[in-house]
Amino acid sequence: MPHGRQREGMTTSPDNRIVLITGANKGIGFAAARELTQAGHTVLLGARNVERGSAAAADLAEQGLDVRFVHLDVTDPATITAVVDLIGAEYGRLDVLINNAGISRDRPHTPAELPVPALREIYETNVLGVVAVTNAMLPLLLRSPAGYIGNVSSGLGTVAFLTDPDSPLWQYANLLGYNSSKAALNAITLIYANSLREAGIRVNALSPGFCATDLNGHTGHLSAAEGGAHIARQVTLPGDGPTGVFLSENGGTYS
Numbered sequence: 001m002p003h004g005r006q007r008e009g010m011t012t013s014p015d016n017r018i019v020l021i022t023g024a025n026k027g028i029g030f031a032a033a034r035e036l037t038q039a040g041h042t043v044l045l046g047a048r049n050v051e052r053g054s055a056a057a058a059d060l061a062e063q064g065l066d067v068r069f070v071h072l073d074v075t076d077p078a079t080i081t082a083v084v085d086l087i088g089a090e091y092g093r094l095d096v097l098i099n100n101a102g103i104s105r106d107r108p109h110t111p112a113e114l115p116v117p118a119l120r121e122i123y124e125t126n127v128l129g130v131v132a133v134t135n136a137m138l139p140l141l142l143r144s145p146a147g148y149i150g151n152v153s154s155g156l157g158t159v160a161f162l163t164d165p166d167s168p169l170w171q172y173a174n175l176l177g178y179n180s181s182k183a184a185l186n187a188i189t190l191i192y193a194n195s196l197r198e199a200g201i202r203v204n205a206l207s208p209g210f211c212a213t214d215l216n217g218h219t220g221h222l223s224a225a226e227g228g229a230h231i232a233r234q235v236t237l238p239g240d241g242p243t244g245v246f247l248s249e250n251g252g253t254y255s
Ligand SMILES: NC(=O)c1ccc[n+]([C@@H]2O[C@H](COP(=O)([O-])OP(=O)(O)OC[C@H]3O[C@@H](n4cnc5c(N)ncnc54)[C@H](OP(=O)(O)O)[C@@H]3O)[C@@H](O)[C@H]2O)c1
Pocket: 022, 023, 024, 025, 026, 027, 028, 029, 047, 048, 049, 052, 072, 073, 074, 075, 099, 100, 101, 102, 103, 125, 129, 152, 153, 154, 155, 207, 208, 209, 210, 211, 212, 213, 214, 215, 216, 220, 224
């Protein structure tokens, strides 16, 4: 049985996991929350805005799913600490952390015109926010029998993509802030994977695929639901699954 409370009338899977998802009030994060709760896991739905987060969690809870809103702005240390305290007190451990919150502030600027404050804002969320949340959650993840950290990244941040003018997504190759933040995230993922391997915590970068969400003005060819399903599948691969890789949406890996 999981450490923590089981709400009346709720069904959990035999391997019920306590899952925290950042930026889960909409888009891919929300869809992953729905998938994982439907699979019987307990989802802590993180959102920086209380109203949007509460409404998203209520949407799932009304369907009888085991979800709880947690106020979490990845750029606000006080909210991170409060969530650590809440999870420690109520659940005693964290099994899966999905660092999903992400922004892009590149458009309409060319790389040469991108204001440094916009670049800084992107990095605060997509890079520093991931490190801050991960470090804060590590003690809770170490209490899990099989801790897992999934960093929602993008193929746009890979060297393979950025050196391939024939890619169908080449028009997005000039997103200086977003793409370089995901490149940094990919490196950060590997560094955590290496340093946490002996402790039994797996760390992977995850690709949801190119999904139509607010992030890209709904230009993606997959739905947010499809992207969320990819993320949910990737974080629930069997216990002997890989660590230190970038899992692609089609079941392979990116390099
Ligand atoms: N869409 C794609 O094709 C695609 C492809 C590859 C990777 N990704 C990645 O997937 C992740 C989710 O993106 P999405 O496409 O679902 O975009 P989205 O619909 O814009 O959702 C982004 C989420 O991040 C939240 N967020 C932003 N800043 C935050 C902060 N400081 N603290 C906490 N939450 C914050 C947003 O909250 P608010 O509602 O409050 O703004 C929102 O819930 C991102 O990391 C993105 O880079 C997306």
